[in-house]
Amino acid sequence: MVKVVADTNIYISALFWRGNPYKVIHLCFEGKAKLVISRQIIDELERILLTDGKFELPREDVALYSEIILSHAELVCPAFTLNVIIKDPADDRILECAVEGEVDYLVSGNKHLLDVKEFQGIKIVTARQILEILGV
Template sequence: MLRVVFDTSVYIAAFITHGIPKQVLDLARGRNKKIQLLASVEIMNELGQKLREKFFWPERRIKETIKAITHIAEIIQPQHSLKVLSDEEDNRILECAVGGNADLIVSRDRHLLTLKKYQNIPIVTAVDLLHSVPASCQEQKGEGGSP
């Protein structure tokens, strides 16, 4: 099973647009999940902050969403602080990926995508991930709830 870190923009797109990012999030849910989602407290804090400040989500909805993610994700406690990119939030994504031995980072962030790879961990879009998972693995209708 692929071990995957999503950056916060992928989570937000999954919750707001319900397009391809939601399809890749769905791969991490249900009895027959196809990817193991990796997250960290720092990533969840950033997600909560963005949902609160940019999308004006009520605190209760934010807490429920983060709780739903932490139920399906393996929470990683990175052991090392990285200073690879100028955006500290992007560095938290890399720390989680390295600390969790991720196979992939899924991002919509141009700084991360420009990096393309970090310590042999490819950085791809949600579309790239969806295309790398066989179609038979994507059929998970009716499994899991929406965060």
């Protein structure tokens, strides 16, 4: 089964809109691909949903979303730190999860990550690209 890490922006898009990121996350929830996540990704997602002026969701809703994600994903704990994405070092947390989880694909809408294209054999793709790869 294909293993994927989704960037935080994919989870946020999946929560609020019904486009390709939504389809990717729900395909993973349905078992069509294995979703891998780290505590750092969950923490960033929760921070954005709780404090970003565009969202500021109730804490209970954010906790429920995190719980749903965690119930459908393999949780990994990267034991190393990368320094690859100079323009946005927070994106290194996504790469760390991908490497630790030995995933096939990292799915992102983030230009800094997409420009890397591949890292240690992990292909970095858009939501649309992973849907094509999965034959959807």
